Amino acid sequence: MEQKYCQSCGMLLSEELYGTELSKAKNHEYCIYCYEKGEFKQPDITMEKMIKACVPFMVEKGMT
Numbered sequence: 001m002e003q004k005y006c007q008s009c010g011m012l013l014s015e016e017l018y019g020t021e022l023s024k025a026k027n028h029e030y031c032i033y034c035y036e037k038g039e040f041k042q043p044d045i046t047m048e049k050m051i052k053a054c055v056p057f058m059v060e061k062g063m064t
């Protein structure tokens with residue numbers, strides 16, 4: 001069986017966890033927490049989290 005992961009948060013997807021389109025079709029690229037009824041719930045959350053997590057380290061190392 002092929003395993004799929006959410007393209008946004010990286011969660012392992014299963015039949016109940018697939019995102020949904022407005023048409024109630026399943027979206028097999030994203031999980032229900034990131035993508036529901038044809039819309040992203042938390043746009044840029046991954047990027048934002050990554051930036052927040054990385055910036056203090058970069059500052060610590062003297063990077064601007």
Ligand SMILES: [Zn+2]
Nearest residue numbers: 006009031034
């Ligand atoms: Zn997700």
